[in-house]
Amino acid sequence: MSVNQVEIVEVGPRDGLQNEAVAVSTADKIALIERAVGAGLRRIEATSFVHPKAVPQMADAEAVMAGVPRVDGVSYSGLVLNRRGFDRAVAAGVDEVNCVLVASETFCQRNQRMSVGESLQIVADLIDDARAEQLTVSVTIATAFGCPFEGEVPASAVVDLARAAAELGVDEIALADTIGVGVPMQVSGLVAAVAEVAPGIDLRCHFHNTRNTGYANAVAAIGAGVTVLDSSIGGIGGCPFAPDATGNIATEDLVYLLDRSGIDTGTDLGALIAASDWLGGVLGATLPGQLSRAGRFPPPAAN
Template sequence: MTQTGQASAPERVEIVEVGPRDGLQNDPTLIDTGVKLEFIHRLIEAGVKRMEAASFVNPKLVPAMADGDAVMAGVPRDRGVTYIGLALNERGLRRAIDAGCDEINFVMVASEGFGRANQNATPEDTADLLDRVAILAHDARVPLSATISVAFGDPFDGEVDVNRVAELARRAAAAGVSEIALGDTIGAASPWDVRRAVEAVRAAAPDPRLRLHFHNTRNTALANIYAALEAGVTIIDASAGGIGGCPFAPRATGNVATEDVVYMLSRGGVETGIDLDRMIETARWLETVALRHPVASMLSKAGGFPPRAS
């Protein structure tokens, strides 16, 4: 029989909303800049304080994100919200900074197969590139985070060694990033994997903050978040409505839904600053107005508990 850990929850968890970037990037529905800005506005009304708002990658490869400059020109600046822009190289970083992003997120890959398919780079390449990108970010005084993608499994290569993830985290810390995110890009992780990875990355890179990014493709995302919290992590990515899908399994779901995360955390007494009802409303707006297709979140179907007196 296993021993019990500490049953108490952390007081507060920071949710990084990734819907406007990671969520919309893979969605079959292309939406225009005005609808993206309405989405961002609704997220802010629901209490989001930090979000991935745009990416600055090749617009020919990711047409859904071609309007990153226009999105950043239109986001509200008086709401105390931090906007993260995604960049994969020095050119992207410069564009993101010029567009007014408050933070830059860079993506490393933990294995060859996904690296080749996603950004035509090996894990080593991405670590070397991060060194150069980090110098520019430092000179511009813009905080930089690094996501280690496919950290829990690669759709092409299969298993990913946790020591390799830890080594990339060491490289990221050496480059001076303020935060490292571990990405379960294909939703393969179990909560035991999460505990192991968090411990290995903490040992290899004790200084940067640690953020976890889960997909619910195999239904394990909330279990993984719970395990991450137990391991001391307090920063979690999530996507309103669970939008984003999984390019490697067309019928499957991708990003864990923000409202599902908020429900679990609020039932555990964990403060997120996010209003569950407003987030559910945003998911339903995505489903019926903005994207016009069902979204993956469960709270938008089941509603919260206990039921509100209306």
């Protein structure tokens, strides 16, 4: 790891809460975002502008965006799957739109109700308008490390999508392990292959800890040159394809690992742990993040 700085995108308010069984109030969503910003996080996936019938947990997208703290240097992103969602996101005042491509045709049909080609066309149709609105355009390639329906996803499918996204001129491409099946060697190989076809474009990685490989994958991604990682406070998120499984890698556990590796994230571990404790109370659950239970090391008092 020659990287000495990593940017964390806090995805708890969107990918996290969307996959939790407990419904969370708009006020608590905003409180979570305030805590994230207070802990030093500067990129927040705040919500998703999808049809409220498809994802009822995100029906309050506009209300959430209306309540987030506007702090210099903090960027809010909204997930967008079509023109209607894009228009809503712009009206709600996001700084960044995150579009989704899917590396598996079956998953794309079942989850987005469109073909992979159609999902790419949506990005193509939106990008000029996003530029005109001075929005950052991020594209997340879902199921990049495996598909619950098709099994192994060929690296070539991911690389082809990344090349197409790069040609469209997106600002950032993310490789997402949607169902938490990836392993570190796969991460190293795929990041290298994607970097080759997307020169000059920021790469981000999105890992779930479903099978306990998430943090090892994060380290592998950094080793391959990735400097932007998604995570969620408390490790919330679950996995819709493995109901008892854990969710995203936890922001506080990732920061612990990076802090002790001399990699700066600009965040405050104590504040992240406090946010995780608070969120566990809101959700009425023991969250997967482990720093809350195990405690920091060395203990803050010993510093």
